[in-house]
Amino acid sequence: MKLVLSWLDDLAPGLAPAGVDPQPLAARMTALGMQVEEILHTGATVDGVITARVLRTERHPDAAKVHRVWVDAGDGVERHVWCGAFNMSPDDVIPLATPGTRMPDGRLIEPRPILGIDSQGMLCSARELGLGDDHSGILILPADTPLGLPYGEALGLRSEVVFDVDLTRNRPDCWGHLGSARDVAAHLGVALAPAPAPVVPTAESRSATVELVDGERCPRFTTVVISGVRVGPSPDWMVRRLQAAGMRSISNVVDVSNYVMLELNQPNHAYDLETLGGHGFRIRLARDGEQMTTLDGTVRTFTSDDLLICDAHDVPIGVGGVMGGLD
Numbered sequence: 287m288k289l290v291l292s293w294l295d296d297l298a299p300g301l302a303p304a305g306v307d308p309q310p311l312a313a314r315m316t317a318l319g320m321q322v323e324e325i326l327h328t329g330a331t332v333d334g335v336i337t338a339r340v341l342r343t344e345r346h347p348d349a350a351k352v353h354r355v356w357v358d359a360g361d362g363v364e365r366h367v368w369c370g371a372f373n374m375s376p377d378d379v380i381p382l383a384t385p386g387t388r389m390p391d392g393r394l395i396e397p398r399p400i401l402g403i404d405s406q407g408m409l410c411s412a413r414e415l416g417l418g419d420d421h422s423g424i425l426i427l428p429a430d431t432p433l434g435l436p437y438g439e440a441l442g443l444r445s446e447v448v449f450d451v452d453l454t455r456n457r458p459d460c461w462g463h464l465g466s467a468r469d470v471a472a473h474l475g476v477a478l479a480p481a482p483a484p485v486v487p488t489a490e491s492r493s494a495t496v497e498l499v500d501g502e503r504c505p506r507f508t509t510v511v512i513s514g515v516r517v518g519p520s521p522d523w524m525v526r527r528l529q530a531a532g533m534r535s536i537s538n539v540v541d542v543s544n545y546v547m548l549e550l551n552q553p554n555h556a557y558d559l560e561t562l563g564g565h566g567f568r569i570r571l572a573r574d575g576e577q578m579t580t581l582d583g584t585v586r587t588f589t590s591d592d593l594l595i596c597d598a599h600d601v602p603i604g605v606g607g608v609m610g611g612l613d
Contacts, residue, residue, distance in 0.1 A: 292444075302447075338365070367405050518537065
């Protein structure tokens with residue numbers, strides 16, 4: 287399990303202040319039964335990667351898998367780069383790894399000729415910069431990003447210290463950031479002070495029904511209806527924190543769900559009330575051989591020992607505490 291130190295410090299201010307050697311805290315956590323196996327540093331920027339604007343692109347008749355890109359890093363000098371991604375257009379701002387840059391995977395960026403023409407750097411994807419798993423194309427930065435700056439400075443990136451912790455089964459209380467912060471804060475004499483999350487009730491009362499067919503396997507299933515939600519991207523701070531904890535940003539709705547799970551160790555899932563069959567849930571055991579496609583696109587075949595989340599029409603829409611359905 288990954289614990290983000292800045293997250294722990296938000297929950298218990300003074301527990302893990304930025305800039306302090308994390309080794310002593312790791313030793314104390316290990317003594318408490320939270321074995322810190324590794325101290326990771328994520329989000330650290332790559333020296334030599336600067337922001338640049340695409341001036342123009344050009345296909346080469348003898349190069350099918352790469353094209354030529356000219357960029358300006360704010361100094362008025364045109365730089366030529368060969369690139370195998372085709373998702374950028376003129377005026378896009380992108381990260382440019384300049385010659386001499388050592389990438390996180392160990393590669394040294396040097397002028398290298400393709401078809402006799404040097405490439406004066408490399409255009410970078412998010413994954414190449416340690417900013418996530420996306421390697422489908424070059425990372426496109428906001429259009430108003432200043433040119434010629436280290437990309438980390440331009441984006442306001444912050445390095446995170448992460449503890450990779452091996453927890454034994456007798457410590458489920460520490461399987462979330464809040465539980466871990468509570469235990470360590472008590473040991474160190476630091477006040478636990480999680481920020482309140484105010485709920486603003488609306489005049490319109492809406493609810494989803496719940497039927498517990500198997501009350502032994504699932505004695506409680508809680509729902510709340512949140513109105514006025516618009517699906518979109520998450521704020522940068524949440525994206526970075528989820529990435530540091532080993533999760534990929536999907537959308538604000540999915541990210542909030544994952545964030546709550548990582549903080550409170552409480553599995554949860556977001557459903558669209560308008561498309562939820564019967565506007566309710568039915569929690570039951572699966573029938574032998576029953577199938578459902580989960581969010582990862584895998585067709586799952588269940589046994590009578592598997593707990594399913596179904597809609598009010600008894601159509602499976604999730605696996606209890608594991609994963610939601612695709613449809």
